[in-house]
Amino acid sequence: MNDPKKLAIKDFVYELPDERIAKFPLPERDQSKLLLYRQGNIADHTFTELTQLLPQDTLLVFNDTKVVQARLLMQKETGGLVEIFCLEPVAPHREVQLAMQQTGGSTWKCLVGNNKRWKSGPVRLDFEGGVLKAEREAQQEGHFLIRFTWEPAELPFAEVLERCGRLPLPPYLNRDLTPDDHTRYQTIYANQKGAVAAPTAGLHFTDRVMAALQAQGIGTAYLTLHVGAGTFKPVKAETMETHEMHAEQLYITRSILERLLHQVGKPVIPVGTTSMRSLESIYWLGAKVLEQPELSVQELHVSQWQAYESINPPSAETALQALLRYLDHLGTDHLHASTQIIIAPGYTFRMCHGLVTNFHQPESTLLLLVSALIGENWRKVYQHAMENDYRFLSYGDSSLLLP
Template sequence: MSASAAPDPRHLSIHDFTYQLPPERIAPEPLADRDQSRLLFYRAGQLQDRRFQELPDLLPPDSLLVFNDTKVVRARLFAHKPTGGVVELFCLEPVAPHTAIEPAMQQTSSCVWKCLVGNGKRWKSGPVLLEFTVEGQPATLTAERQEQGEGFALIRFSWEPASLPFAEVLRAAGHLPLPPYLNRPDTEVDAVRYQTVYAAHEGAVAAPTAGLHFSDAVLAELRARHITSAHVTLHVGAGTFQPVKAEQMLGHPMHGEPISVTAATLRQLLEHWPKPIVAVGTTSLRTLESLYWLGARLVQQPEATATWHVGQWQPYEAATEVTAVAALQALLSYLERTGAQELHATTQLLIAPGYKFRVIGGLVTNFHQPESTLLLLVAALVGPSWRHIYQHALDNGYRFLSYGDSSLLLP
């Protein structure tokens, strides 16, 4: 390993990143008001108990807040066999005729998706049906299993009216994919509260939960204080709930997730540098840091423009250092040279202790599950202090996980 490469987390044990989370500390429902959640403020080793609506007071002056504007789709479908039994289909990612999420959501007539199948052992063969209504008119979705994989199936969907885009089918027939640990059906409250107020681009099967605390009032207060904002898109996959089962991180495959960032956002980041950039949520953070690695590769290998992917271990194998400005500028120059307005890529980036942050200087985030890759990311940002932060939250009544309270981490 070269002197500039990060220490390698491949041999970390996830069991070193655990704590006891009593079930009663997991928030089962959202609070009545988004911005009334609590906010644990960590700065340079010091902790303060605050309210989320105070966030504009606590951010460093001249901060740029970066939001993930993905929108959660109603990815859970409950279809019926001819005998009446129910089969649950959880849409994970599109396979055909499109693999990119945006065109896949606009597909009409039929499509193939990779799905998790509930009650699948009782679904031997043949199609299953789901009847629903769109604007008061009857509609039907048919699902057929094309291929069974390891832990998933390829499902061919077809529907009538065939002119409906698949996004409209899911909106009308599907259910929100709440985190499995909530262990309850979704409600009309979830339909509003399991989305951020700034959600724009459909494609996520889990919410970027750090953003759930932002209300229109908090956003207005940020603008009043001249704290600027930018948007990136990472469509959160079901892998965000995937437990780490391997003894060492080397054995845990990170799921790939699609990201997209506009040329305008890249210009914003460059113009703001070197003032503080604060990520709203781990997904925004991973997107921003992934931009660095995409740009660094472009600087070092200008001909490798087709490789718009960040591998799980790429940061820990880097041989030379590229500045953040040079990396971001390389991406922007590429877009300007090709006339593209947006960069599309995928990332498997694993951020763990030993990682050197290139773009962000702070993070707004919820409290994450024990032995999760999200907790590894927090530990990478704040170091061993993560234990002190989480113990303080446990000792002082904070609510945990997706509908829980928030933290602002400024290491």
């Protein structure tokens, strides 16, 4: 087995000219190209054909997180602008779902643009029927803790962001928001508010494709991983050992665990890298509570290297049953956890049998994940996409990878 800690990120490079990055979505979501990679062979399709290409008895797993308008352009008392980008909640709740319902005030970990020009005092943003104020509480490595307060105080924070925030487009699009982005940078099944980036593999799905899946007897299930800004974080370390993987919040329901248990022995295919990371994290959380049944809810975390350090990993069935018992023990039907899992060459997949995904940036952890699934053939796939006019990154085309 490869030692993922020794992997050099320079081995995951390919040439991506700027003109190959899709700056805007296609007029119709499901008309994007779909590259099929099946056991070493490559074929070109359209996304509407996905239903016919999936293995029989597949369960497709979607991430139903919803992108929030996390960019705030706030005004100093002198009139200058400060941009605040909300990353994740800190107080009174760390759970995104609860933080979105918080009223009156909350503290978030944020990035701040033009910080040097923000000398002191609060900044504010007036919106229809109210005002949002922000003050710096502390500076930490690479970010600030920002205390928000707002009027009317009874508004939940999700509503405040909805009224005065801006959608955070990926930095590499390098363009301003258009009205179109508000619908097109969300999946049609987005439901749980809290992501600052879209799970982009899902952007190709339409009601028409969903109806075709149902007609074909392809099962569907939903989980929630709130995609963090870390998804765009470049790997600057020479080897993965010194790259710190970003943590993301995962919301797991009893129903998804039961559905996965029912699916054991049949193909499970995640839609997107975030769904894949979630499914594999669910397995490792199960392995953890199997070893430590009295584990506290605060300790429900998958660390970066846990998967590679495990001595006797249980079967998927055993891990899922352990999590269901843990839910019973807590008397709840859902769990909040966090994951820093890194899926890289050398990883053994426990839950997933394929992947629907877009084409990712060079030298990214997402490319490592693709390589973990299909090995060195990722180069063949990306070369084919490059030579056949596929569009890359968030608004780009899609692939179905079946190792």
